[in-house]
Amino acid sequence: MKWTRRQLLKTVSFSALVAGIAPRVAFAAPNSLRSIRTGLQTGGKTRLVVETSSRPSYTLSYGDKQLIVNLSNTTGKSDVQTKLASGTLIKRVTQIQDGTKLQIVATLSGLIDAIEKNQIMVLEPNGDNDYRLVIDFPEGTGRGISVSTAATTTTTAKMAKTEAPAKSAANTTKSRIIVIDAGHGGKDPGCIGKGGTQEKTVVLSVAKKLKKKLDANGYKTYLTRSTDVYLKLGERAEFAEKKHADLFISLHANANPSRDMKGFSIYTLSEKASDEEAQKLADSENAADKIDVDGFEQFSKDIRVALSSLQQRAVAELSEEYANGCAKSMNKASIEQQKGPSVRHAPFAVLRSTVPGALIELGHLSNKSEEKLLKSDAHQNKLVDAIAKSVHSYDFDV
Numbered sequence: 001m002k003w004t005r006r007q008l009l010k011t012v013s014f015s016a017l018v019a020g021i022a023p024r025v026a027f028a029a030p031n032s033l034r035s036i037r038t039g040l041q042t043g044g045k046t047r048l049v050v051e052t053s054s055r056p057s058y059t060l061s062y063g064d065k066q067l068i069v070n071l072s073n074t075t076g077k078s079d080v081q082t083k084l085a086s087g088t089l090i091k092r093v094t095q096i097q098d099g100t101k102l103q104i105v106a107t108l109s110g111l112i113d114a115i116e117k118n119q120i121m122v123l124e125p126n127g128d129n130d131y132r133l134v135i136d137f138p139e140g141t142g143r144g145i146s147v148s149t150a151a152t153t154t155t156t157a158k159m160a161k162t163e164a165p166a167k168s169a170a171n172t173t174k175s176r177i178i179v180i181d182a183g184h185g186g187k188d189p190g191c192i193g194k195g196g197t198q199e200k201t202v203v204l205s206v207a208k209k210l211k212k213k214l215d216a217n218g219y220k221t222y223l224t225r226s227t228d229v230y231l232k233l234g235e236r237a238e239f240a241e242k243k244h245a246d247l248f249i250s251l252h253a254n255a256n257p258s259r260d261m262k263g264f265s266i267y268t269l270s271e272k273a274s275d276e277e278a279q280k281l282a283d284s285e286n287a288a289d290k291i292d293v294d295g296f297e298q299f300s301k302d303i304r305v306a307l308s309s310l311q312q313r314a315v316a317e318l319s320e321e322y323a324n325g326c327a328k329s330m331n332k333a334s335i336e337q338q339k340g341p342s343v344r345h346a347p348f349a350v351l352r353s354t355v356p357g358a359l360i361e362l363g364h365l366s367n368k369s370e371e372k373l374l375k376s377d378a379h380q381n382k383l384v385d386a387i388a389k390s391v392h393s394y395d396f397d398v
């Protein structure tokens, strides 16, 4: 493969960018507690989020109806407001400072089991958030837990209590950064409907409407392109990285040899496609880069290597959450869904980044009635409303 100078430069700068967010082994300066919050996850799991100023070094221990997060080299903060969501297993959260060690003691309304490693994530800073230790757990039977590790024996002399105030006025939309990507553009028209409608035109129109709507709702949004220009997939992903986006939404429209096929579908990144059709779609969307020069394949592989598996999992999980919510929102708006699962997975190059997100195929241009719909302002507005709602209901606070 030949590399142009520009590609090489870009690869270097991107590697540096990725290195900057890659996990470091911490000999860090003392860490400090920023916030504590809880949430209810799909399936009724409780989520505990502990935000700290630098990467947390932690262990978990368990008491009688207690989950204890031990943070080494960390200073607590007595005025930290714990935001407790309703319906979770966590009734109360207390901080205990023991020398340089900080214990976060969550008092539970029920028993839990030892928490699996894959239910614990450390997320990198983004938007207004610092590092977040995220722990998900369901109600359990208390099995596998030795109560003797409880923190309750710790001296209470240095105890700083943070009783949970009720939900504070949520600053849900404050400065959340959304990057909206209108697929294709310029010399790459994307797919073309029987009536001549080009994918690049439809998705740009929807992207602009979506930006307007989200801006009006207090989000900070950026378009990867606002005119009819060609952008490589890697440039789109890199754009989202550079804007430190909280969410990336790539808009597309479909074509299928079967003219009867219609409906929207939503995709998240996975190296293994969830089905053959999803793989085919990823191949055709990824082919956008073939229009220019090869090179992105190598480029994207570098990014994947530099990302820790933990980060990949965290990004995948958040993307999945968003995609599921978006599908629900589209269903609620009675927008026709393509047969089969509403959310699928495939190796889309444009989704290869550290920013959670999804690729939305808004509908099929190859279907005569849907081509007509996709061109119409009314239907575009309907799509925009549904997507905007999915952004509202996405839990950025994780």
Ligand SMILES: [Zn+2]
Pocket: 183, 184, 190, 191, 199, 251, 252, 253, 285
């Ligand atoms: Zn497309």
